Structure formats: C-alpha cells, structure tokens
Amino acid sequence: MVDPVRHRELDAYLTRAEAARTEAEAATLDNVRERCLRSEAAWREMAARVTETEKMRATSIAAKQANESSVLAT
Secondary structure, rough: OOOOHHHHHHHHHHHHHHHHHHHHHOOOOOOHHHHHHHHHHHHHHHHHHHHHHHHHHHHHHHHHHHHHHHHHHH
C-alpha cells in the first residue's frame, strides 16, 4: 500500500532534482554548476530514501500480516 503523501514527496523530490540538473546545464559559472549538481544529488538521495522507506514499510506490513495469519490459524 503506497501512502499518497509519500508518493507526492517522491514526485516533488524527483522534480526538484530534474530542475537542479537543468539549472546546472544552463549555468555558465563553475561554482553555480557545482552547487546545482550538489543540489540534484541531494534531491535524488531524498527520493531514494523515500523509495527505500516504502520498501521497508511494505516488507514490515507483509511480515505482520503473515504473523497475524499464522496466529489466527493456530
């Protein structure tokens, strides 16, 4: 089950990462380009964390449901 709030966060993080990449490509100054690339990396890391959290949450929920099923079966 995907939490719609988390999904919106993921979309927002990926959108910001793409915007940072676009800014980096358009930058004429090295320091601005580097700042934008660092920003892109940070946004992508946050998106990866949301994705990993969702995977862990799904695994946890599945384990709890399996445990409940086995308890009810006995």
